[in-house]
Amino acid sequence: MADRTFTLRSGRVVGLSGFGDSDAERLVVFCHPAPGSSMFDPDPDASAERSAHIVALDRPGYGSSEPWPAGTWPSITGAADDIAEYVRSVVVAESVIGVSRPRTIGVVGWSAGGRVALALAARHPQLVDRVAIVGTPAPNEAVPWIEPQLQAMSDRLSAMEPDAARAQLSGMLQPQADAVAAASEPGDVPLDLLGIGAVDQQVLARPGLRDRLGRMLEDAFRQGTVGVADDILSYTARPWGFDLADVAAKTLVIAGQADAVAGHAHAAWYQRSLPDARMEMVPGAGHLVVAPMWDRILSHVAPNRVRR
Template sequence: MTTTTHAITLPDGRHVAVDDHGDADGSVVVLLHSSPGSRVLDPDPAATAAAGIRLLTVDRPGYGGSTPLPAEVVPTITRAADDVAAVLDHLGVGEAAVVGWSHGGRVAAALAARHPDRVRALALVGTPSPEDLSFVPADHQAMLDALRPEPRTATAHLAEILGAAVGDGDGMAFLAGPADEPLLADAAVRGRVRAMMAAAFAQGALGCATDIVSDQIAPWGFDPRSIGAPAHLVYSEDDVVAPHHGDWWADRLVDVTRHTTDGVGHLLVIPLWATILDAVTG
């Protein structure tokens, strides 16, 4: 299966890196990555090929090959969603099924709310609700509380703190938990996840910091109740973002199907990729 990387220039001069996988004439599926994460991951290339789709994976600002936001700009989820809409415009894609994994689910929801004609189906995979931060360590929550009064400088401060925490490591601890160890025992899977994380931190921790500020410091700027696309909520009992997070989304979305598994943690998008593709393209 071939992959082409696009460097798309936005009206404000920033560049967005997009990987374009699979059948150019296939039904388009957009995957919006976790935080941290990057466009590099196709969760299951064999399932992508078998589905006959065109898969677009997109780096958000500060990740991989995408230009960071200017220092004076406060990141927002809606800005990230509008970047994805601009990518679809550039590539001549009218509508797509959109899969958002973890933080990417919030961006996917914002895209469906702000650009309803572009999203024919939506999947939120391990996407947290805003009302339960129990998966965020208490010291991180305190750090965010200290940064909230100055949102314009929060991204830079947070990037420095997170960068020191990652150090010379690969950042896997930010994403994978004990329940993911059996999955990561597969060398091919571990290699794909490591490649995603290497790209995630190619610009330091700036992308991750941008996501966190947009998610937990800046206002969301969209109402999930306005989403009309059919939505699939995908969670694992063994993920730190447990299925009860899906209750918040289910209470606000109008056309919901729920998929729950176990035996895997926050990397659930990988073993469930074929199921997710079947749900959003069926």
Template sequence: MPTSIDVNLPDGRVLRAHDTGGVAPGGSDGRADAAGGPVLMWHHGSPQTGAPLAPVVAAAAARGIRVISYARPSYGGSSPRPGRDVVSAADDAVAVADAFGVDTFHAMGASGGGPHALAGAARHPDRVLGVATLAGIAPFTDRFDWFAGMRAPGALHAAREGRAARERFAQTDEFDPEQFLPVDFAALDGAWSDLGADVARAAEWGDDGLIDDDVAFARPWGFELADVRVPVLVVQGEGDRVVPRTHASWMLAHLPDATLWMRLDDGHVSVLDVVPDALDWLLAR
């Protein structure tokens, strides 16, 4: 089981962080843990608690990879950060890595975690070796129809109007099951049941984390995709109704060193089955 600590930041905030094992906090070897393996920073989706999910931990352990992660502000025991943008996650991630004695690491983010994984690489290319983003949303732009193909875009439409509008939307928002394909529900009933359980646990901390994520996604991120100079694997489900395939195509065209894996039969959740292969891709970089 991962161990958890609270990371105290200079601005007075606290981040709840998790570690599957390796050198003790305050150690020095970041590329490898105590057993000599590499390190993965897992960036959670929206909403989740920040604890690494069981299938990620299992796939990483099979490859000798140590997993560290943390809850973004207002999620899973981490302090709020009012007005945060996507790039603010870069310094938070490095603070967590420092607390666990990690120097360099790979980054992987699913759904809402994808932009935050990219942020770390843009701001700290000396720390992030490579990124895999799975069903990750692209930066908002008017150069393509950012909302096209989203089954339930209301939350992000509200986020474009600001936090107050997004907060009002949350008061009446209801989950639309048509966002998910049958393969997504099968994944939640099977290999990715821990994901559904973690989303349920995230409700303990309310809606603020999800609201702040959406507002951050719908406004400038604080960096450009062109700033991400490390290798990036973009994984996308062809049938995704939450984050449509056009987002992956846009990122492929604007990231300097990107590879796209389009999963023809997958949706927003089932695409996570690619995690073991994505880990192998990162290790090969």
């Protein structure tokens, strides 16, 4: 689970995990996939070699973070604002004790987390100078990827009250939580929940990676299915709530050539839609491209910061 918690001004508690170099000046925020949680480090060796303090926050309902309040719709922008509040609190608190941290950060989002990363950059441009999104699906209306019957279901949920929509979708997702709970070891947790398939098997052979993903999924469902239900509602049943044109940060868009979830068409859409974006396609890689490309990703969001 998360290694600490932070209480927002609203009183809601969020869980946080940190990795990399805790003493580094450069702060990087990692936004996890759906389902997911803050405890996943894509490549601990690469994280340790980069002079960056990497922090991840559990989105509401995942891990150690309290769910969205009753009667409110989950939102991508709300999750981004939680991160902004935490980052600003860190800068203020550290300045009081004489620590001077740069006022801007890098942010990374894998899969669904990419939307949160972009929302953070769009809504808080003075806070974010570099973004990397990895295997992030585009809006369904721009690049169709959601099965029509599932989008129709999301459209029906969007017409309901938020608590009713959350309860109905949570019930539908219960088999995912049951499958994770049935695994005897983290390495046995089914990874198809993350869009990881046969093309990713070579990457999964990396030491410890399968177990780290399994532990992340176990933590993701610790409160049941509310976290993933709210995530899905935030981007399929509700407007995203921000404009990509407002992302002023230098953005790296990474996708695997063999990613069945969010491949070239998605990455190309983001490159066209963002003001300052570079696209890199990884030959032979699937949705787990975040692991083999983690060092490249960190070199973008924390440039010129290699530990000596």
